[in-house]
Amino acid sequence: MSRIVALDVGDARIGVAATDELGLTAHPVSTIHRSKSIKADLRVVEELLGELDASKVVVGLPLLHSGQEGPQAVKVRDFYGRLARRLHIDVVLYDESLSTVEAEELLLEADVSREKRRQIIDQMAAMVILKSYMDSLSLDDGPSSQ
DSSP: EEEEEEEEEOSSEEEEEEOOOSSSOOEEEEEHHHHHOOHHHHHHHHHHHTTTTTTEEEEEEOBBBTOOOOOHHHHHHHHHHHHHHHOEEEEEEEEOTHHHHHHHHHHHTOOOHHHHHHHHHHEEEEEHHHHHHHHHHHTTTSSSOO
C-alpha cells in the first residue's frame, strides 16, 4: 500500500510528513534543508517520495488571513508546479493556514524544549497539513444528508 505525503515548503526548509501504509494516521518524517538550487531540492524531494512509496503529495499553500496569496504562496506555487511536472503521481495544493502555529502549540503542550522544537517544527507543520487534508477527505466521503 502506498502513502500520502505532505510537504511544508519554506525558504530554508521543507517539512515532510506521511501517512502510515494503511493511510490511517499521519506522522512526521523529516526536514529537508533547502539548497541554493531548486532543481537539487526537487531531486531530494523526489527521491524521498520514492523511498516512502508515495501515491499522492499534498503541498501546503500558505494563504494570508484574508485568503489571498502573498509572496510566500507564489514561491510555493512555483515549487508545486515544478514538482508536479516531475512526478507521475497526484500532487495537490492544500490550504495550510496556521499549520505552523498549530504545530508549535502541539509541541508546547508536549513540553518539547525550544531547541528540539526548532529542529522538528517544519515536519510537525507538514503533519498538521496532512491531518487536515485527511480530515477533509473523510468529510467528503461521509454519509450524505438526503
